Amino acid sequence: MTNKGQILRLLNYKNLLKHLQTLGFKKVFSDNISDTLEISSSLVRKDFGNFGITGNRKGGYEIDSILGKIDDILGKDEIQKVVVIGVGRIGEALMKYQGFMKEGIQIVAGFDIDPSRINTEGNPPVLHNDKIADFIKENDIKICIMTVPQMVAKHTVDLLSATGIGGILNFTPIKFQSTAELTINNINIVHELENLIYVVNKQKDKE
Amino acid sequence: MTNKGQILRLLNYKNLLKHLQTLGFKKVFSDNISDTLEISSSLVRKDFGNFGITGNRKGGYEIDSILGKIDDILGKDEIQKVVVIGVGRIGEALMKYQGFMKEGIQIVAGFDIDPSRINTEGNPPVLHNDKIADFIKENDIKICIMTVPQMVAKHTVDLLSATGIGGILNFTPIKFQSTAELTINNINIVHELENLIYVVNKQKDKE
DNA sequence: TCAATATTGTTAAGTTTTTCACATAAATTT
DNA sequence: AAATTTATGTGAAAAACTTAACAATATTGA
Numbered sequence: 324m325t326n327k328g329q330i331l332r333l334l335n336y337k338n339l340l341k342h343l344q345t346l347g348f349k350k351v352f353s354d355n356i357s358d359t360l361e362i363s364s365s366l367v368r369k370d371f372g373n374f375g376i377t378g379n380r381k382g383g384y385e386i387d388s389i390l391g392k393i394d395d396i397l398g399k400d401e402i403q404k405v406v407v408i409g410v411g412r413i414g415e416a417l418m419k420y421q422g423f424m425k426e427g428i429q430i431v432a433g434f435d436i437d438p439s440r441i442n443t444e445g446n447p448p449v450l451h452n453d454k455i456a457d458f459i460k461e462n463d464i465k466i467c468i469m470t471v472p473q474m475v476a477k478h479t480v481d482l483l484s485a486t487g488i489g490g491i492l493n494f495t496p497i498k499f500q501s502t503a504e505l506t507i508n509n510i511n512i513v514h515e516l517e518n519l520i521y522v523v524n525k526q527k528d529k530e
Numbered sequence: 531m532t533n534k535g536q537i538l539r540l541l542n543y544k545n546l547l548k549h550l551q552t553l554g555f556k557k558v559f560s561d562n563i564s565d566t567l568e569i570s571s572s573l574v575r576k577d578f579g580n581f582g583i584t585g586n587r588k589g590g591y592e593i594d595s596i597l598g599k600i601d602d603i604l605g606k607d608e609i610q611k612v613v614v615i616g617v618g619r620i621g622e623a624l625m626k627y628q629g630f631m632k633e634g635i636q637i638v639a640g641f642d643i644d645p646s647r648i649n650t651e652g653n654p655p656v657l658h659n660d661k662i663a664d665f666i667k668e669n670d671i672k673i674c675i676m677t678v679p680q681m682v683a684k685h686t687v688d689l690l691s692a693t694g695i696g697g698i699l700n701f702t703p704i705k706f707q708s709t710a711e712l713t714i715n716n717i718n719i720v721h722e723l724e725n726l727i728y729v730v731n732k733q734k735d736k737e
Numbered sequence: 738t739c740a741a742t743a744t745t746g747t748t749a750a751g752t753t754t755t756t757c758a759c760a761t762a763a764a765t766t767t
Numbered sequence: 768a769a770a771t772t773t774a775t776g777t778g779a780a781a782a783a784c785t786t787a788a789c790a791a792t793a794t795t796g797a
Contacts, residue, residue, distance in 0.1 A: 328754080330728050334721045335705060352774065361707050363756055365777095372776065380775045381763045397724060398731045405723065412623035419619055422680075422703060422720050428727070465730050466723070473629075489730035492723055496629060498542060500568050506733065508726050510717070513629050514541045516612065516675070516699055517604060519715050520635070521537050523672050523696035524605045526713065535784085559744065570786050572747095579746065587745045588793045 325373070332370055335360055337393045340386050352383040403428045406464050408479060409471030410435040410449050413494060417468055418447060430468075432458060456486045465489040473497060480507070532580070539577055542567055544600045547593050559590040610635045613671050615686060616678030617642040617656050620701060624675055625654060637675075639665060663693045672696040680704060687714070 339359055343351060353371075357364035371377070371384070376392050378384035394400075407418045410433040418433045433449040435441065442449045450458065458464065469491050471479050476495040483491060483505075490506045493499055496514075499507040546566055550558060560578075564571035578584070578591070583599050585591035601607075614625045617640040625640045640656040642648065649656045657665065665671065676698050678686050683702040690698060690712075697713045700706055703721075706714040 325732075326753085327725060327729075330725045331721055334718075334724055338703065338705070354774085360705070364774095365756055365758090366754090368775065369755080369777085378775060379763065380761070381765090381773050383774065397728055403727050412626055413620075416619035416623045417719070420719075423723070426720055426724060428720070428723060465734075466727055468723070489733065490726045492726050496545065498545070498567070506726060506729050508722060508729075510719070510722060511541075512624070512627075512717070513633055513635070514538055515715060515717055516630070516635060516673070517541055517633060518534060518537045519697045519699050519713060520610050520673055521604055522534075522713050522715075525532075526696065527672075533783090561744085571744095572786055572788090573784090575745065576747085576785085585745060586793065587791070588743050588795090590744070 329370060329373065332360075332362070332366075333374065333393060333396065336367070336370070337390065340390055340393075344386050344390065348386060350383045351386055351389075353378075399427050401427075403466065404431045404462060404464055405429065406431060406455075406458065406467045407433040408452075408455065408467050408469045408483065410440050411470060411472070414468070414470035417470065418449075431462065431464070434458075455482065459483075459486045459488055466492070468492045468494065470494045536577060536580065539567075539569070539573075540581065540600060540603065543574070543577070544597065547597055547600075551593050551597065555593060557590045558593055558596075560585075606634050608634075610673065611638045611669060611671055612636065613638060613662075613665065613674045614640040615659075615662065615674050615676045615690065617647050618677060618679070621675070621677035624677065625656075638669065638671070641665075662689065666690075666693045666695055673699070675699045675701065677701045 336356060339356060340351065343355075353364040353367040356367045360367075371389075374392065374396055376384070376389055405423070405428055407414050407430060410418065414433060414435075418430050420430075423430060430447050432447050433445075434452050434455050435449055436452045438451070440449055441451055459467075465488060467483060467488055467490070469476070469479060469483070473495050476493070476497045476499075480491065480493075480499055484502075488505065490508070491499070493507055493509045494512070496511055498509050498511070501507050543563060546563060547558065550562075560571040560574040563574045567574075578596075581599065581603055583591070583596055612630070612635055614621050614637060617625065621640060621642075625637050627637075630637060637654050639654050640652075641659050641662050642656055643659045645658070647656055648658055666674075672695060674690060674695055674697070676683070676686060676690070680702050683700070683704045683706075687698065687700075687706055691709075695712065697715070698706070700714050700716045701719070703718055705716050705718070708714050
């Protein structure tokens, strides 16, 4: 079974290999990858093995071939359409973030309850919340980013769950559990910052 | 040794306990916590033990007391001053995000190279990049959030490193390694989304 | 007061993840 | 063409993390 760590490592391999590719490299060794990403070379080989990525003994791995395999694993054959629920500052920033496109992710719409934020002619458009269910069904949306205020997070998850959506990337500070039908991954920026503060303060204490 | 997972769990305990506190609860049992957070009760007790949080056999844990201890562990006695490097859409959204304050985190300034974004009278102010080093030293800043474009990420880390800052929360897609002097935690939103897409697609395949 | 009960604290067991170590195989050199 | 070198692929070992189990003990109720 693959776990979250393995997939995130695979994405790191992909980033590194694409970089090496632009530099003109054709081949890579597990040792090169392990040096840059600071993990052991045997973990790189084990990951590759688990994902069915093979190399040549003595010859290393062919970068083009691995990148193709990784895209196969990640299912990058079709563009992934994603919607943003809650177009506050963070939601708007993510809607307009340019980094998704080159990974085959397209933000196709935002939704908000505040009429002043609605802009049906925008690119992507911002529609009213009461269009969420229809839009998700009509456009076969499987993934959304949730950036609503904490107070309405629970209600929003219930609403989304009822639409049959498959995954929510949750930026609210409320931590939600996944179910068999709906995967919810939580990103808590405040916790990430608090964790960093803790580590830095501990480091200072040791000195 | 404490690791990242333990601290993030501690923050989750804190959130839950604060919620229970507002509901009027005085005591909590490890079972209550484990049910809500979907981890085993023995892990809760083990975490508490590791952090020196003790309860009463049969009586459970006193919420007020645990919350005090957690704040001690996290060093919440003084306000943490944080700066934002790179005031694009995401940087600006984080600068104005209201959720940091109640955790004792204050964004005291933003920095950018683009003159049109500079606003020395803002609250918090946005200053020019060439003031970063002086500001960090004069105000004893230990932590920053980095939301610059990918192209200047490496250069920015070098610049920050030279100021003697202790921690960077890095939102650029470049993954940086920590050193003994500088802790860098990486949040890659695109990877988080790609991982979610992978999981949801796999789930669908199984059906 | 004493027995019954419920929950912590902690050790042992179990599980997952990572690393080690080396046999195997391709490439290079002699 | 044989020997040597250098990576992969992988099974075993180690480390890290989580859960189970239960003894110790505080509380409740008879």
